[in-house]
Amino acid sequence: MKFCPQCGQRLVGLDLEEKQEYIYQSESPVKERKWFDRRKARTGVGRFVQLIGFIIWLGCGLATCVLIFGLIADAVGTWLAVIGFIFFPALFGLAPLIYWIITGTFPLLYLILWLAGWGAMLIVLLGSRITGEE
Numbered sequence: 001m002k003f004c005p006q007c008g009q010r011l012v013g014l015d016l017e018e019k020q021e022y023i024y025q026s027e028s029p030v031k032e033r034k035w036f037d038r039r040k041a042r043t044g045v046g047r048f049v050q051l052i053g054f055i056i057w058l059g060c061g062l063a064t065c066v067l068i069f070g071l072i073a074d075a076v077g078t079w080l081a082v083i084g085f086i087f088f089p090a091l092f093g094l095a096p097l098i099y100w101i102i103t104g105t106f107p108l109l110y111l112i113l114w115l116a117g118w119g120a121m122l123i124v125l126l127g128s129r130i131t132g133e134e
Helices: 044-076 078-093 095-103 108-129
Strands: none
Touching: 044 078, 044 095, 044 108, 078 095, 095 108
């Protein structure tokens, strides 16, 4: 500053030739929209939606995998089903196709259970997007 903001008198003792950078700060800061902002806390609703989605996913995923591991154990042996635990995500993703190949029938009710598991994962994702104020 070159002048006193209160009385307007010129300030002495400063190098006036020196470049000074002024930072303008508006009264209301500009809010940046990010996909995920850690500064915003999740609301109770968001956590509740995530919890419900997780419970549905856990139930449907567990039921799907128990059924498919039982089917694989009956068809090709227990050891192959045990080794299948290593490929758990792939078995869950391909469960209706594996069921269809082994039994030769289209698993409509099994497919509904499997789709409910995928839908529950979507509910968990959407619950994480519900945020509150800063």
